[in-house]
Amino acid sequence: MKTILFCSIALLQLAPIALQAQSSANPPDLTGVWGVYRGGRGADPKLAPPPPSPLVLKPEYAKPYEARRALEAESNKRGEQLATTGAQCIPYGVPTMMSVAIYPVEFIQTPKQVTIISEAFSEVRRVYMGVPQAKLEDVAPGYYGRSVGRWDGDTLVVDTIGLKPSIGGYRGMPHSPEMRITERIRLVAPDYLHDQITIDDPVVLEKPVTYTLAYKRMPNYEMVEFVCDNNREYVDEKGVVRLQVHDK
Amino acid sequence: MFDMTKKMTLVGTVTTFEWTNPHSYIEIDVPDEQGAIKHWSIEMGSPSILQQSGWKFSSLKKGDKTTLIISPLKNGKPGGFLNTATLPDGRVLGNGPGQNPQ
Numbered sequence: 637m638k639t640i641l642f643c644s645i646a647l648l649q650l651a652p653i654a655l656q657a658q659s660s661a662n663p664p665d666l667t668g669v670w671g672v673y674r675g676g677r678g679a680d681p682k683l684a685p686p687p688p689s690p691l692v693l694k695p696e697y698a699k700p701y702e703a704r705r706a707l708e709a710e711s712n713k714r715g716e717q718l719a720t721t722g723a724q725c726i727p728y729g730v731p732t733m734m735s736v737a738i739y740p741v742e743f744i745q746t747p748k749q750v751t752i753i754s755e756a757f758s759e760v761r762r763v764y765m766g767v768p769q770a771k772l773e774d775v776a777p778g779y780y781g782r783s784v785g786r787w788d789g790d791t792l793v794v795d796t797i798g799l800k801p802s803i804g805g806y807r808g809m810p811h812s813p814e815m816r817i818t819e820r821i822r823l824v825a826p827d828y829l830h831d832q833i834t835i836d837d838p839v840v841l842e843k844p845v846t847y848t849l850a851y852k853r854m855p856n857y858e859m860v861e862f863v864c865d866n867n868r869e870y871v872d873e874k875g876v877v878r879l880q881v882h883d884k
Numbered sequence: 885m886f887d888m889t890k891k892m893t894l895v896g897t898v899t900t901f902e903w904t905n906p907h908s909y910i911e912i913d914v915p916d917e918q919g920a921i922k923h924w925s926i927e928m929g930s931p932s933i934l935q936q937s938g939w940k941f942s943s944l945k946k947g948d949k950t951t952l953i954i955s956p957l958k959n960g961k962p963g964g965f966l967n968t969a970t971l972p973d974g975r976v977l978g979n980g981p982g983q984n985p986q
Contacts, residue, residue: 715885715886715887715888715958716885716958717885722906725906737933738933738936738981739932755932756930756932860931860932860935862905862906862930862931862932863905864905864906865904865905866902866904866905866906866907866909867906867907868907868909868925868927869885869906869907876885877885878885878959879885879925879927879957879961879963880925881924881925881957881961881962881963882911882923882925
């Protein structure tokens with residue numbers, strides 16, 4: 637009896653691991669082009685992105701952040717856009733590139749690497765699968781950092797470090813070199829994908845912030861090239877974006 | 885930059901159609917009532933955004949007569965943001981379903 641009980645408990649403990657292993661050995665195929673899905677009225681709540689958690693910055697960062705947001709709002713009200721990196725044709729980097737206006741993203745999935753390409757600015761991320769993350773001090777700060785991935789059942793979990801502080805963060809939040817981004821990417825329905833993004837930054841944030849991007853598959857869509865070679869917008873001495881017209 | 889509350893109509897001749905990023909542009913010569921030509925630069929969305937509302941790289945070419953409805957620059961310079969364009973074949977195209985990358 638004791639043996640049977642022991643075996644049953646052992647099996648119960650093993651079952652989730654076995655299921656996970658089976659599922660991870662046959663992960664869903666995310667390959668394809670994905671367009672932004674915002675849901676909207678009448679949308680299935682399971683397909684639309686859930687609301688984000690609050691963004692809570694440490695007081696010393698919250699004050700200048702709020703001041704900048706107020707300045708932007710005031711400037712937008714006047715119809716003047718304050719300079720952004722995007723207006724200067726500088727790529728967005730991670731995580732902003734995952735959602736730029738209505739530009740799609742393309743996933744190319746292989747067992748060892750998941751490559752994600754954003755149509756806006758043709759940005760490329762490489763997620764190395766099943767390898768350990770590097771030490772922060774060994775990753776040169778950049779736009780895409782270093783991303784490693786693993787399958788947690790049907791969910792692709794991506795860990796990213798090494799993002800340079802000068803690139804824009806979620807909702808324009810500041811961030812330190814210690815920012816770490818964890819993404820949980822999964823199909824919520826055959827043609828709908830969610831990317832749940834959690835940003836942790838012990839220097840800047842009081843607590844991690846989580847938001848979710850939703851995508852819908854765009855079958856047969858061919859990605860359009862995007863080389864920023866005709867930027868006529870420039871930033872004037874007041875930091876406002878202007879258009880250079882071609883006077884005759 | 886643009887006064888989106890205003891709409892004005894430009895009737896003229898295309899000098900170049902630039903199918904480029906981060907924005908496409910229509911360069912157009914517009915004669916006034918006395919026949920004097922004024923040149924305008926009209927900003928559009930990017931090719932990716934524009935193709936979603938029916939545009940192609942070849943939708944306009946040098947010499948085409950077109951009518952544009954635009955929102956002008958606030959600073960009074962001869963530039964604007966496209967609202968709609970009437971192509972030589974009569975089709976009226978908008979400026980893409982979404983926003984620009986900035």
